[in-house]
Amino acid sequence: MNILGVTLARSGSKGIKNKNIIQINKLPLIAHTIIEAKKSKKINDYIISTDSNSIAKVALKYGASVPFLRPKKYATSKSTSVSALKHAVKFMEKKNSITYDYIVE
Secondary structure, three states: OOEEEEEEEOOOOOOOOOHHHOEEOOEEHHHHHHHHHHOOOOOOEEEEEEOOHHHHHHHHHOOOEOOOEOOHHHOOOOOOHHHHHHHHHHHHHHHHOOOOOEEEO
């Protein structure tokens, strides 16, 4: 069974600026997500979908894969999470020449 884990991490948060990379308990917020996702024995591939070089750099530091920077059309305040997730799945299926059975976000 092929399972893709995706964390969507857009840079333009309206509520808390740079929320994905602010420190919470001595780690960037996104690091907590990455650490927990990487513990899964079920997820075959785990990626971060982001439009931000800063978020990508932090994600890579904590062991996540960032195979692309999300296109701007999927990273605006009016873009949906569904559109960003569909983009990530299509990208990864093409990259890996497989079809994922399950997607977890």
